[in-house]
Amino acid sequence: MSNGVSPMVAYQQAIDLDGFESDEAQWQVARLLQRCQQALHEPDCAPGTVAGVYLWGPVGRGKTWLMDCFYQGLRVPARRQHFHHFMSWVHIRLFKLTGTPDPLRALAQELSDEVRVLCFDELFVSDIGDAIILGGLLQVMFEQGVVVVATSNQPPRQLYADGFNRERFLPAIAAINLYMQVVGLDGGQDHRLHPGAAHRRYWVADPRTPSAMPKLFDQLAVNQSTSTEPVALGQRSIAVQQQAETVMWCRFADLCQQPFSAMDFMLLCDRFAAIVLSEVPGLSGRQRPGKIARGTEDGVERVLAGDRQLPALSPQDDSVRRFIALVDECYDRRVPLYLEAQVPLEQLYTEGYLSFAFRRTLSRLQEMQLQRFCDA
Numbered sequence: 001m002s003n004g005v006s007p008m009v010a011y012q013q014a015i016d017l018d019g020f021e022s023d024e025a026q027w028q029v030a031r032l033l034q035r036c037q038q039a040l041h042e043p044d045c046a047p048g049t050v051a052g053v054y055l056w057g058p059v060g061r062g063k064t065w066l067m068d069c070f071y072q073g074l075r076v077p078a079r080r081q082h083f084h085h086f087m088s089w090v091h092i093r094l095f096k097l098t099g100t101p102d103p104l105r106a107l108a109q110e111l112s113d114e115v116r117v118l119c120f121d122e123l124f125v126s127d128i129g130d131a132i133i134l135g136g137l138l139q140v141m142f143e144q145g146v147v148v149v150a151t152s153n154q155p156p157r158q159l160y161a162d163g164f165n166r167e168r169f170l171p172a173i174a175a176i177n178l179y180m181q182v183v184g185l186d187g188g189q190d191h192r193l194h195p196g197a198a199h200r201r202y203w204v205a206d207p208r209t210p211s212a213m214p215k216l217f218d219q220l221a222v223n224q225s226t227s228t229e230p231v232a233l234g235q236r237s238i239a240v241q242q243q244a245e246t247v248m249w250c251r252f253a254d255l256c257q258q259p260f261s262a263m264d265f266m267l268l269c270d271r272f273a274a275i276v277l278s279e280v281p282g283l284s285g286r287q288r289p290g291k292i293a294r295g296t297e298d299g300v301e302r303v304l305a306g307d308r309q310l311p312a313l314s315p316q317d318d319s320v321r322r323f324i325a326l327v328d329e330c331y332d333r334r335v336p337l338y339l340e341a342q343v344p345l346e347q348l349y350t351e352g353y354l355s356f357a358f359r360r361t362l363s364r365l366q367e368m369q370l371q372r373f374c375d376a
Helices: 007-018 024-041 063-072 083-096 103-114 128-143 170-179 213-220 262-271 317-333 355-367
Strands: 052-056 078-082 117-121 147-152 180-184 202-204 231-233 236-238 247-251 274-280 288-292 308-313 337-341
Touching: 007 024, 007 063, 024 052, 024 063, 024 147, 024 180, 052 063, 063 078, 063 117, 063 147, 078 083, 078 317, 083 103, 083 117, 083 128, 083 262, 083 317, 103 128, 128 147, 128 170, 170 180, 213 247, 213 274, 213 337, 231 262, 262 317, 274 317, 317 337, 317 355
Parallel strands: 052 147, 052 180, 078 117, 117 147, 202 337, 247 274, 274 337
Antiparallel strands: 231 236, 288 308
16 A cells, blocks of 8 residues: 655655664665656556666665665555565466466466566575576566566676576576666665664573573463464474464474475464574584586476586585575564574674575574564
8 A cells, every 4th residue: 555655755754753864875776766656657657668676785775675665655556575475476376377378478467467566575596496487587577567676685697696507597687687777775884783772582592591482482472372282384384392372482403404495484474473493503514515416307498417516505504595584584574583592693604605695684683683673
């Protein structure tokens, strides 16, 4: 629902009323988003005449906040989604369109019938299946007149940079550069770290003292019935320490070291208003080389390639990927995540193949230690 406020007005109000610090880089982006919004609101605005915006930069520079200001002020049909959510929807729809001639074009037509604007938060591609789909889908979406405004931590040229069969994704990069204005936002400071009232949601376990988690769970689940029954999640279940109506407490190994997906974390955030995760280990680890076997099947065609060396991986990077996805989902949905770990927050993941992706995770966990996280 539109609030009728333009991005520049919203930004000025945030400075005047909410204590935001004026940032020239953010001002420039607010102006760009306002011009895009105004063009979309013109009575004679025809599909295909308005360029989208691809907003990239380091964590905590205000990309998501500015995009949300743009989205909330729109007076045309629009959808705002975390990129993981959008891709989950795409996979479901493509499965239902099995047998349809040119299913990507059919999907793009479906989108253009529903919305004029799509807003994506945290556009990041790491999966070969997503890369292949996006290689064609973005092009036909733009051709159908869908305007895309997206945030990312990477410029388009770096998306899926080390990915297998990256040439399948290059059409998506070309489409982004053709149909979107690519803008870097780096005001030099992480605004998530600005001072605010503290609200502790991270503990370092001390073997000499009792865990803080039982008392914390009791506080979060006050006046609720509790159980140690596993939490059902589709055809699988999560072993828990305790669960209540609005809060779940489980161990890191039972959530992040099991074959759960970003979709599963979406379902958890649908169900619980808070999640407690204990026994979180230090996530850095000794790296080892990996290989893709000869004749890998990518789900579309057989890739007849020789052995290919992958970037060095840690044995626990799969669980780190799940942890990153969990934090992203909790942050995007404003579901507080309470953690008890073996190491201080700043030492949780200090090196490894996922260091770039984990910068966003660390910044988001740091903001979760402030009261304003749940007030936003």
